[in-house]
Amino acid sequence: LLGLFAFALGLALCAAFTPLVNLMAGRTLSLGYFLEHPLNLALALLLALGLGLLAGIYPSFYLASYRTVNILRGGDVKSGRSVFRSALVVLQFGLAIAMIISTLTVVQQLNYMKNKDIGLNKDHILLVDMNEEANKAFETIKEELLKSSDIQGVTASGQRLGNNFHQWGFKLRTDSIFGMTPSNVNVDYDFLDVYGIELQQGRNFSKAYASDKDYAFIINASFAKELGMADPVGVSAGHSWYPDDSLGTIIGVAKDFNFNSLHYDINTLAMVVHPDWGYDELSVKLQGGRIEAGIAEVERVWNELVPGWPFQYSFLDEHFEELYRSDRQMEAVVAIMAILAIFIACMGLFGLAAITMEKKTKEVGIRKVLGATAGQIVMHLSKNFAGLVLLAFALFSPLAFWAMSRWLENFAYRIEVSPLAFVFGGLLALAIALLTISFHTLRHARANPAEALRTE
Known part of the structure; x- marks a missing residue:
């Protein structure tokens, strides 16, 4: 039943x-x-x-x-059952402590990713998918949007930041020609400016140089490092299908930026202006505090110049947040499990405390007759339960450390498992345990010793 x-x-x-x-x-x-x-x-x-x-x-x-x-x-009851009950409490509190530590570690990692400088500015960037009609009207769209004080910058790219960029064959010529396979992205001239990507060496793309269309490349610092060159600016380079005698030139080196999620290391990257290939993504940098007005202006220009393609937009920061959705779901699940584990552990401890206190009724009465204060009795009654929590901490902390270390291996950029998470988890579990048993310990500590001893 x-x-x-x-x-x-x-x-x-x-x-x-x-x-x-x-x-x-x-x-x-x-x-x-x-x-x-x-x-x-x-x-x-x-x-x-x-x-x-x-x-x-x-x-x-x-x-x-x-x-x-x-x-x-x-x-009295044999000690076997008492040991079994205590073991269950240790198991329950051990799991609760492990879940608390895990929750704190997940929260710390997600906060680290949220606040980490990824080398670009993703705030207030409006993204609109482009079709062929939008590509044909791109220069006009850009010109019209830049007339508005609600818009800071406009650019476009062949792929969205936060996604895996295509990896194409790439070749360079120094003393000889050799090949590599970096990530590649087709960008507009103002891509680096709109996204706040800093140049480390060389110059940015410019329409003032005719060769910057199709034949100029800006690589990232990781690419330059892999080349083993202190200054790769001026090196002949091009895609694998470029003829060896018609290569372009590396004109700049950008500081590394995370164009993918922080689960992955920064890959080598080459950026090039290939407008004839077409762009997939329009990026509009909106003025902070004027977001709604900026969206309305983009929609007006879009509907006027690209009437055959629906205006559907999103924001880059939301896209990056989406990259970590599964991790945030895990955070919520672990937190829920931690709450349930604590609740179950408290129920078990409450029951064990009730049984234990009943056995110690006469002992408490004798101690009070001999002059023990209520505080001393509470301390005496609580220490065994505190010992169970400490034992649970000692047994299950290594398990939590191992599990969180394995989970953090999924991130190229990660925190170290913090000792503070273990200290806080252990102290929180101990405080919850003492609070749970306080009902019984205080009741027995305040009881009249005559009531406890009269049946002796």
Whole structure:
């Protein structure tokens, strides 16, 4: 019966908290899917009944083996059950501590990624997908938009920042010609300016140089480092299909910037102005504080010059946030699991404290008669439970460290597992444990010793 009641309570709690879990984790979980399948429901019922039977079998055998004379004499329960209960509390609090540490580590990593300087300015960048019609009108679109005080800059690119750039064959000529395979992106002349990407060497693209169209390349610092050149500006270079006698030139080296998510290292990159290839993404830098007005202006110009293609926009910072959606979902799931683990551990500890305090009623009475204060009694009663939490911390902290170290390996740019997460996790668990048992310890510490000793 207890198992069935627990099953019904579990279903009710699941139904009540599923919307909250979906909201936090960004999922669309539904209890209806589970209930619509009779097999799932039957297995869950059998599991609930099985757990109820298992929970009752051990006490039944234990009581059946206990001698009646010991019961009549007021004999105490054997220490075996006490050890088993304590082990369960250690397990529960150990898992809770591990989940607390994991939650703190995930939060720290996500905050690190959010605040890390990625070498470009992604704020207030409006993105609009371009088609052939938009490409033909690009120069006019750009000219019209730059007339507005609500717009700081306009550019375009063949691929969106935050996505994996295509890797094409690339060749360079020094004493001889050799090939490489960097990431490549087709950009407009003002790409670096709009995105705030800094030049380390050389110059930016410019329409003042006719060769900057198709035959000028700006590489990133990682590319220059891989070339092993202190100053690669002026080196002959081109895509793999360029004839060896018609290569372009590296005109600049940009500081490294993260054009992909922080899960990945910065790859070697070559940027080139190839307007004839067409652009896929229009990038508009809006004036801060004038976002709505800027969007309205872009929409007006777009509808006027590209009437055959719908105006659909997004923001670059939102796109980068989307790259870490699964990590944020994990953060929410781990936090929920930590809360549940703490709740279950507290229930177990509360029950263990109730049993333990009843056994120590006479001991508490004697200590009070001998002059012990309420504070001393609370400290005495609490130290064993604190020891269980400390044992749980010692056993499960290495597990949390290993799990978080493995998870952080998914990021090229990551924090180190912080000792503060372990200190905070352990202290929080200890505080929760002491607060949980305080009801019993304070009640017994304040009790009249005569009540405890009169049955002796």
